[in-house]
Amino acid sequence: MGEFSKKAKGRIEQAVGGLTGNKRLQKEGEDDERAGQVEGAVADVKHAVKGAVKDAKHALNEVSK
Secondary structure, three states: OOHHHHHHHHHHHHHHHHHHOOHHHHHHHHHHHHHHHHHHHHHHHHHHHHHHHHHHHHHHHHHOO
């Protein structure tokens, strides 16, 4: 399940839990939403590292010319 679908599922669970008074479902929703946020943050870091590696390789190629 992707970042956005986990966040959406979490929000829905929180809402349903709130409407029905189901604290366990609300907590699961919070956990799912948080997991989606973490997945998004990890993906952002991976993307940034890949970009930095690419930039470093490019700089090294320019220096070695």
